[in-house]
Amino acid sequence: GAVVSQHPSWVICKSGTSVKIECRSLDFQATTMFWYRQFPKQSLMLMATSNEGSKATYEQGVEKDKFLINHASLTLSTLTVTSAHPEDSSFYICSARPRTDRGGYGYTFGSGTRLTVV
Amino acid sequence: GDSVTQMEGPVTLSEEAFLTINCTYTATGYPSLFWYVQYPGEGLQLLLKATKADDKGSNKGFEATYRKETTSFHLEKGSVQVSDSAVYFCALSGYNFNKFYFGSGTKLNVKP
Numbered sequence: 001g002a003v004v005s006q007h008p009s010w011v012i013c014k015s016g017t018s019v020k021i022e023c024r025s026l027d028f029q030a031t032t033m034f035w036y037r038q039f040p041k042q043s044l045m046l047m048a049t050s051n052e053g054s055k056a057t058y059e060q061g062v063e064k065d066k067f068l069i070n071h072a073s074l075t076l077s078t079l080t081v082t083s084a085h086p087e088d089s090s091f092y093i094c095s096a097r098p099r100t101d102r103g104g105y106g107y108t109f110g111s112g113t114r115l116t117v118v
Numbered sequence: 119g120d121s122v123t124q125m126e127g128p129v130t131l132s133e134e135a136f137l138t139i140n141c142t143y144t145a146t147g148y149p150s151l152f153w154y155v156q157y158p159g160e161g162l163q164l165l166l167k168a169t170k171a172d173d174k175g176s177n178k179g180f181e182a183t184y185r186k187e188t189t190s191f192h193l194e195k196g197s198v199q200v201s202d203s204a205v206y207f208c209a210l211s212g213y214n215f216n217k218f219y220f221g222s223g224t225k226l227n228v229k230p
Contacts, residue, residue: 009159043221044207107164111160
């Protein structure tokens with residue numbers, strides 16, 4: 001079945017540095033990728049939606065200059081957390097929708113990235 | 119706007135007990151409804167889905183029925199196993215499937 005690879009699975013960085021998280025669809029082309037953030041014991045919050053070749057659409061309250069999303073190809077989307085601070089520490093999960101998906105059932109989630117900013 | 123409310127956890131059950139996790143939704147139009155499962159340290163996996171009223175989604179012994187009259191999509195399993203221990207998320211998606219709304223998740227602990 002469809003597989004989404006997310007890398008790294010965990011990362012620790014110093015406050016003020018930037019971190020890049022990759023999301024790859026391994027065996028399908030993803031026209032749309034989604035980035036979620038999950039706070040401890042809470043649900044997933046949609047941060048942004050990215051379509052290949054176009055600018056990402058950010059949800060209200062999400063700083064687009066802080067969370068840079070690039071969807072350069074049909075198999076790769078990246079999330080860069082710029083000038084990270086401890087409050088950015090969270091679990092980030094990507095999701096990809098295959099080009100062939102018609103019923104919304106084909107969404108595949110990555111395994112997530114645990115970001116800790118110290 | 120669209121939203122999903124599910125029962126708070128954690129839910130702790132003994133093996134072979136009956137499971138119910140409640141989920142209700144608010145949506146405009148006719149959403150599709152989903153249950154996702156998240157095992158420790160992993161991403162979300164689709165467990166089951168239903169696309170219209172009275173549809174029943176089922177998988178791995180889990181079932182949920184799309185009830186439009188009560189705007190509910192409760193998850194049930196007749197006999198849980200230790201391996202079912204995970205966090206379960208109820209979710210809905212609108213007509214274009216471009217946005218998912220998730221509930222807060224319910225952690226299930228199954229003891230031997």
